[in-house]
Amino acid sequence: MSPLSRIRAAAPPSTVAAALIAVTVGVTSAAAIVFTAARAAGADAREVSSWMLALGVGIAVTSAGLSLRYKAPVLTSWSTPGAALLATSLTGVSMEKAVGAFMFSAVLITLSGLTGWFARVMDRIPVPLASALLGGVLLDFGTGLFSQMGGSFAIAFPVFVLYLLARRLLPRYAVLVALGGGVVASVLTGGWHLERVRLSLAQPVFTAPEFDWKVLISVGVPLFVVTMASQNLPGVAVLRASGYEVPVSPVLTWTGAAQAVLAPFGAFGLNLAAITAAICTGDEAHPDRRRRYLAAVWAGFFYLCVGLLGATVASLLTAMPHALVLAVAGVGLLATIEASLASALSDLASREAAVVTFLATASGVTLLGIGSAFWGLLAGVLTSVIASVGRGRRAAAPAPVAVSDSASAPQPVAAASRTPEGA
Template identity: 55%
Template sequence: MRRLFSVSHLTAGFIAVLVGYTSSAAIVFQAASAAGGSAEHIGSWLWALGIGMFATSVGLSLWFKAPVLTAWSTPGAALLAVGLSGVPMSEAIGAFLFASALIVVCGVFGLFEAIMRHVPKSLAAALLAGVLARFGMALFTSLSSELLLVGAMFAVYFAGRRWLPRYAVPLAFLVGLLLAAASGMIHAEAVSLTLALPVWTTPTFSLTTLIGVGLPLFIVTMASQNVPGLAVLRANGYQTPASPLITWTGVTGLLLAPFGGFAFNLAAITAAICMSPAADPDPAQRYRASVWAGVFYLFTGLFGATVAALFGALPAALVAAIAGLALLGTIGNSLGAALADEREREAALVTFLATASGMSLFGIGSAFWGLLLGLLVLKVMPTR
């Protein structure tokens, strides 16, 4: 029982959800508004996303005893914020169902797992390091803007690493909250407790919307989210089979799409927080951090608009600092694994730099292109 309520597990789960919501909840608001959604629709979208991420994160983590964390498709939400302009809500829901059905097909027939089987561990580690690099760098850019706040968190974190390694991240976060509150940097005056309610929208299907919205939503979710999400698991030594993970996220999308659950996928950045040594020194116990993240997802779903406003009340520097500190160990381990094999070092370096660059081609993010370029370099370079 004491292991279940470990402070490090709970803190890692909370920080994962905090980072996820503060970095992209606003995009979900924009996507729902683009389809003409009312305040009730926006609340329903957040309800569906929270419930879906709770069910898949808790269920898959407990079943596989691995830190499987799911998330909404952030690039998918960004695509919807642009692509749903002028599209009726019912057609948008039809596109969500279409994208989730394609995800289920990929999972059931093992197409995604067959592709990922050919990705070397060094490239998976380089991909993870590239995805997380901007969070590590944001720690130091936030230090320049809020020297006292971030400097104190930085000092407390490394003091904790020296004497209380299990509690380094929780202590840094606590100090950050106290300093931010004392400095008047937390603006929670407009936050009120409001329960979100599901709103059913009967789907309709339009060929143009399915091709113009549904198909791109499927592609960016698989390429920009599930590829790095599975790479995070592999880079941290978890050999959880991909097909059931992909299948269940797709099934969850099918069930919750009528309420606004546009796409569910494996998390990458937030999952790395739950897989870090700060969550638990024992990799076999880190799944408990993902279970706690799932519990926090449940609350964010039930009180969607309230939680989004609460997270938004925290200073950006605090969020950037705690994310960077929580991911330092994972970034270091990933870089070490990526560059360890001299024969694959150049390909891993290309993957890391391309992914960290944030490049985007044809609407697909840098994680996909970094992995693809790394595989090409690995193919054409002679093996010594």
């Protein structure tokens, strides 16, 4: 194989584009929250930059390492709900105690992987419910493509049209074509503000952890619960809905261990990605599902670049048109949303539970600091359990009989005469 062929095999354009879009979506949608959380703990500019470096390195190592190990697109990310939680709960908490809480949460995640209890829970979740959960998580991004046409039509509409045309003419590069067209459109409309970009490299800042039991209970435990329920749970659902049976326990063990090692430098939460992972697991990443793991490997590389550039990311976020990010994410997830809805509604017996899961997840409700992905799945499981009890009782009940005037013996009513449930 020639060197050029090897490069093409290792870096297919559609795969690299999917990775770049996934990282762009992940960073632009959550980096500001991470900065807010760091500031809440009293971090200065150097420490904020160190947080981004630690998170970037952690995501790069776990994404690339786990994806190469299991030959599946195992993309990790920082905990966005966790960052939102920290932004409100770290006020008045010293950086040393915050780091202690990060390490405590990491130990709990590692123990979840070593004991295997989380994997056992996930094994009992039906595929239609997992697919409905994925569809609900991604709904906002799908509708975001069209909602952006109201205020940024000149950017969102070209992205949509170019995607549709490329899907028919160059299906492997549809998202890449849409991204290129969106960049051109946003430049022509003056959407970019490159004067705000400042280039600077991040440096690690070590903070010795301090373990205060009050902070461990009030910050560490909620951080663990939110990360597991709002990130790892839908992250596993994304992989399984896409047909990747990756062993859950080792993945949790490695992400927890990586977080524990990098916590003194600011890695508050490392977990499976959900929305951005869906970009890497779909057909747009690569037509051969066995090669889509390369998208997660490249995403890890781009996250490493994000971490190294640290403070530069913040300035770039303010320069990039938000409409461009949402529009490209929307077209990149169209095929995944279609597949998840088709899978969710494929089984008549679990269709009601899947719809409940989808609607509750898409609602965005947050209760007790836990996001809608957890509550949507809980609502779907509850619906499925109650429905199965009802079906069991109907099956156990004696069949009704009808007595004819012409015969004294009872005849069972024809089952075909009843309308199938859910028709």
